[in-house]
Amino acid sequence: MTTTAATDLIFGLTRVVGLPAVSEKAGAPLSAEDIAQIVTEADRFCTEVLQPNALAADRAGAVYANGVVTTPPTYPAAYAKWVEGGWQSLSAPAEYGGQGLPHSLWTAMTELGMAADTSFMLGPMLTAGAIDCLMHYATPDQAARWLPRMVSGEWTGAMCLTEPNAGSDLGVLRTRAEPLPNGKYALHGQKIFITWGEHDCTDNIVYLVLARLPDAPPGSRGISLFVATKVKEDGSRNDLRCGGIEHKLGIHGSPTCVMLFEGAEAEMVGEPNRGLNAMFAMMNNARLGVGTEGVAHGAAALRLAEAYAAQRVQSGRVIAEHPDVARMLMEMRAVTLASRLLALETAICVDRHAAGDTGAQARQALLTPILKAWCTDRGVETASTGVQVHGGMGFIEETGAARILRDARIAPIYEGTNGIQAIDLLVRKVAKDGGAEMRALIEEVKRTPDARLRAAADTLAAATATVIAAQARDADAGQSVAVAYLEAAGWVLGGWMLARAAAEDPAAYGPPADFYLRRLLPRAAGRVAEIEGALAA
Amino acid sequence: MTTTAATDLIFGLTRVVGLPAVSEKAGAPLSAEDIAQIVTEADRFCTEVLQPNALAADRAGAVYANGVVTTPPTYPAAYAKWVEGGWQSLSAPAEYGGQGLPHSLWTAMTELGMAADTSFMLGPMLTAGAIDCLMHYATPDQAARWLPRMVSGEWTGAMCLTEPNAGSDLGVLRTRAEPLPNGKYALHGQKIFITWGEHDCTDNIVYLVLARLPDAPPGSRGISLFVATKVKEDGSRNDLRCGGIEHKLGIHGSPTCVMLFEGAEAEMVGEPNRGLNAMFAMMNNARLGVGTEGVAHGAAALRLAEAYAAQRVQSGRVIAEHPDVARMLMEMRAVTLASRLLALETAICVDRHAAGDTGAQARQALLTPILKAWCTDRGVETASTGVQVHGGMGFIEETGAARILRDARIAPIYEGTNGIQAIDLLVRKVAKDGGAEMRALIEEVKRTPDARLRAAADTLAAATATVIAAQARDADAGQSVAVAYLEAAGWVLGGWMLARAAAEDPAAYGPPADFYLRRLLPRAAGRVAEIEGALAA
Structure with a gap:
């Protein structure tokens, strides 16, 4: 079994989620060879340009001084x-x-880039999110002025949502947008946790900023979306600046900025007071990106742990052969592969939607919170197991395993905490349609020939009815088991993806699938037992 | 429910594990009031002297320059x-x-100190381990020269076991001890990962060093134990020095030293070639200490998370009232309490043994690997949940939640990795006596009136028979499910401790016990299902 992340991605795209057929339906056919070539090139870029410098970049970190942010020394050239x-x-x-x-190829690129250097890849990921938003909401004139240089990468994008008292609840944000005589707006306010909000890799940065108009209604219905650029069209510097960067547990190379808008000139994008809607519309893709980040942390941890375990000798044999270390490595491999394939299954929905598949959007909406939360929690766990495989060396920063764990820990938090994902799944995805889309998905799972998987799917179906009823009866009771429900769904769907992979290529993917179905799938039933225990009279 | 770590410890010692009766039997009776007074004083020391400086101490870290190690600025005075x-x-x-x-009172002190500042408390913990070892193996003359000043704390102790290629497998260590004409020995070699191996808090340090005599047989039967002091009895400096300290994920205030023995004068302790036995004899208490460290990380994380959740408002109410945050806090509370009581249950065995209880040693031997692994894994998980409760702020180092996670991550690794604990439990504790001691323990668990707990105990009993048979049939197969077995045992025993606490004081301890038995106890059955899946034909 010598597959790598890149070969798994090529296999997954071509033989598990069916990108060749989807691309053909979309009118831009990609052969298996095309896919392999693109992923291989992406992998080469990440392996050659990003990965060798990632640990040193973490050590150097992003540095702030007098409003200027300096990224790690290798970043400008890598960018x-x-x-x-x-x-x-x-x-x-x-x-x-x-x-x-x-989009599924972008997802493959995201995984490879995030695994090579999360801090670096966050810049491009945020730019992609900003592009996505502007494509849908900018006027043609706005789009023509901003998008070509963002698409090329000449300018980066930054999303400015959070404020000190407005995190998960954006409705209370206070940044103001005052109309100017020229039809533009002046932004006043402070934003925090702005990823790549300031840096030295490009000359200009496009800020998407949520703010309130003077006459806006209170709460989330009074928020509008604005765009300000660091450098204005006349070449002068806009009235915004970075007030500092955070000292964080991980992603040290990624500048997490306090951004101060001090009368910055901005344009409105989309309708007044509809800013949150524009953000929500973008969230599915952004959450897909963060879920993929979780896959990447597992992949990076696995790569390091496998290399270490293959050469470290204890008690006369390499530790990869010690039964409990072998168990850890196989668990890391099986979970990472399952989450990787789940990310591709979600990403292909974007492509199927673009190709006119009417059911794809609802499927993506259902899978997205599961992907985001389940894969990022698994990413943290797998990174932690990777530390454990290294023994004492895992705790030493030079080894690199600890960095992956530190970097991984942000993914369950940002882009909507995993608790919020679980509530989104329960309330806005599952309960909203009475469980119809989830039941359809479970029926698909049950078409796999594995009896253990079918039993787990039945258990999940029963739990689905249970949580919908609980949610209807008592919203707080429902929400208190939302994470357990999402976890149960994630373990079942991960098993489903592996079973499909093993059916396509038993030699390469049978072992991790078998391990998962024997040893990890029972966690789904465990979570359902937790739900039943919690809701019992 | 307003119990604190200190009130839980007092309650646990007096009403759950029965310290008053045990101390009476030992001939040095302690009343509930005595116990409360000592724990309260210990808590005051930790809260007033250690905790306020812990975050700054982490930031400052231990610093190495030219062979000199400087601990964080507040440490010498705190020490x-x-x-x-x-x-x-x-x-x-x-x-x-x-x-x-x-010893159970020392365990309470250990938890409180580790929760206040792990890096600081590691110094005293290592000294306690060294005292323990010397009490058993030093001659009266040696003991008289070293122990009084270690017991007072005037000198610290350091355990020098690990070498670059000898971690979990100490049998291959290479440090040499050459006989000197005066009956002493000259030590030559390099030791790594030496906690508090050099520091500026005391004038002298007592090193317990494993090394080989010139004529020693190869492997673990050729290792002897030596003691070298930093300052020799004539007041001159011994030939040993710190070659550097590690750059670690956490416990930044604790110097983790490379120690170079360059002909250091040393005395042998105990019999030649019996050094590993001396170490193994001490390991139960050392592992009890590290398991308690896991409790402490959960406790520290809970304290921070509860304080944050009680004041952070989102969507119109403090987040402690959001159902999923409330679930996280209760899970942190229930797991930490269960692990705290399990640590006391293990520690009381030491006191029962000292009081002449003939069965206590076997019980301690059985509980120790479970305590060490289960509590430290729970410590990491709870610390991670604590980060999650803080949302984005949890990832920012100033909050302190991230530090606890970083500090917690070492505990599953050192003093025997948790994988090694699981194998110790399976091979040397459970399989060795055909499961007799474990069955006796399970019978005790089954005397609790809770039906869910009795069912879980039955499941654990069946799993015990399964893993003993697997181990006998195929050692590697047995070891590959050892961690799952230890986890199952830990979840059952944690529930047992909580059920006992709730029976004593339903008002205070009923809620976490109920939460645990409803929602967390199913994890035991989940782990047993994993074992069955793994071993299925």
């Missing part, structure tokens, strides 16, 4: 190569200079 | 107060100046 290679444009639309490739 | 308060001598024997109090 230039990112732009030169056209990677930012991979799945962006052709009308703005993009290559128009499927 | 002086530790000595002045007589805390090091708490459970040490009176003949060397100790207070001769029960």
Whole structure:
């Protein structure tokens, strides 16, 4: 069994989630060879340009001084190569200079980049999110002025949502937008936790900012979306600046900025007071990205742990052969593979939707919170297991395993905490349609020939009815088991993806699938037992 | 429900594990009031002297320059107060100046100190381990020269076991001990991962060093134990020095040293070639200490998370009232309480043994690996949940939640990795006596009136027979499910401790016990299902 992340991604895209057929339906057919070539090139970029410097970049960290943010020394040159290679444009639309490739290929790129250097890849990921938002909400004139340079990577994008008292509850944010005589707006306020809010890799940055108009109603219905650029069109500096960066547990190379808007000139994007809707519309793709980040942390941890265990000798044999270490490595492999395939299954929904598949959007909406929460929790666990495989060396920063754990720990928090994902799944995805889409998905799972998986799917179906009823009876009781329910769904769907992979290629994917179905799938029933225990009279 | 770690410890010692009766049997009776007074004083020391400086100490870290190690600026004065308060001598024997109090009280002190500042408390914990070893193996003359000043805390102790290629497998260590004409030995070699191996809190340090005599047989039967002191009896500096300290994920204030023995003069302790036996004899208590460290990390995380959740408002109410946050807090509370009581249940075995209870040693031997692994894994999980409760702020180092997670991550690794604990439990504790002691323990668990707990105990009993048979048939197969078995045992025993606490004081301890039995106990059955799946044909 010698598959790598790249070969798994190629296999998953071509033989598990069916990208060749989807791309053909979309009118831009990609062969298995095309897919393999793109993923291989992406992997080469990440392995050659990003990965070798990631640990040193973490050690150097992003540095703030007098309003200026300096990224790790290797970042500006690496970013230039990112732009030169056209990677930012991979799945962006052709009308703005993009290559128009499927979103599932961008997901593969995201995993490889995040595994190589999470801190670096966050810049491109946030830019992709901003592009996505502007494509849907900017006027043609706005789009023409901003998008081509974002698609090329010449400018990056930053999302400015959170304020000190407005985190999960954006409705209370206070940044103001005052109309200017020229039809533009002046932004006043402070934003925090702004990823790549300031840096030295590009000359300009496009800020998407949520703020209130003077006459806006209170709460979430009074928030509008604005765009401000660091450098204005006349070449002068806009009235916004970075007030500092955070000292964080991980992703040290990624500047997490306090951004101060001190009368910054901005344009409104979309309708007044509809800013949150624009953000929500983008969230599915952003959450898919963060879920993929969880996959990447597992993959990075596995790569390091396998290499270490293959050479570290204790008691006369390499530790990879010690039964409990072998168990840890196989668990890391099985979980990472399951989450990788689940990310592709979710991403292909974006491509199926683009190809006119009417059911794809509802499926993506259902899978997204599961992917985001389940894969990022697994990413943290797998990174922690990776530390454990290294023994005492895992606790030493030079080894690199600890860095992956530190980096991984943010993914269950941002882009909506995993608790919020679970409530989103329960309330807005499952309960909203009476469980119809979830039942349809479970029926698909039950078409796999594995009896253990079918039994787990039945258990999940029963739990679905249970949590819908609980939620209807008592919203707080429902929400108190939402995480357990999401976990149960994640373990079942992970098993489903592995069973499909093993059916396609038993030699390569049978072992991790078998391990998962024997040893990890019982966690689904365990979570359902927790739900039943919690809700019992 | 307003119990604190200190009130839980007092309650646990007096009403759950029965310290008053045990101390009476030992001939040094302690009333509930005595116990409360000692724990309250210990808590005051930790809360007033250690905790306020812990975050700054982490930031400052231990610093190495030219062979000199400087601990965080507040440590020397805090250590002086530790000595002045007589805390090091708490459970040490009176003949060397100790207070001769029960080991279970030292366990309470360990939890409180580790929760306040793990890095600081590691110094005293290692000294206690060294005292323990020397009490059993040093000659009266050696003991008289070293122990009084270690018991007072005037000198610290350091355990020098690990070498670059000898971690879990100490049998291959290479440090040499050459006989000197004066009956002493000259030590030559390099030791790594030496906690508090060098520091600026005391004038002298007592090193317990494993090394080989010139004519020693290879492997673990050729290792002897030596003692070298930093300053020799004539006042001159010994030929040993710190070659550097590690850059670690956590416990930044605790110097983790490379120690170079360059002909250091040393005395042998105990019999030649029996050094590993001396170490193994001490391991139960050392592992009890590290298991308690896991409790402490959960306790520290809970304290921070409860305080944050009680004041952070989102969507119009403090987040402690959001159902999923309330679930996280209760899970943290229930798991931490269960692990705290399990630590006391293990520690009381030491006191029962000292009081002449013939069955206590076997019970301690059985509980120790479960305590060490289950409580430290729960400590990491609880610390991670604590980060999650804080949302984005949890990832920012200033909050302190991230530090607890970083500190917690070492505990599953050192003093025998948790994988090694699981194998120790399976092979040397459970399989060795055909499961007799485990069955006796399970019978005790089954005397609780809770039906869910009795069912879980039955499941554990069946799993015990399964793993003993697997181990006999195929050692590797047995070891591959050892961690799952230990986890199952831990979840059952944690529920048992909580059920006993709830029976004693339903108002205070009923809620966490009920939560645990409803929601967390199913994890035991889940782990047993994993074992069955793994071993199925």
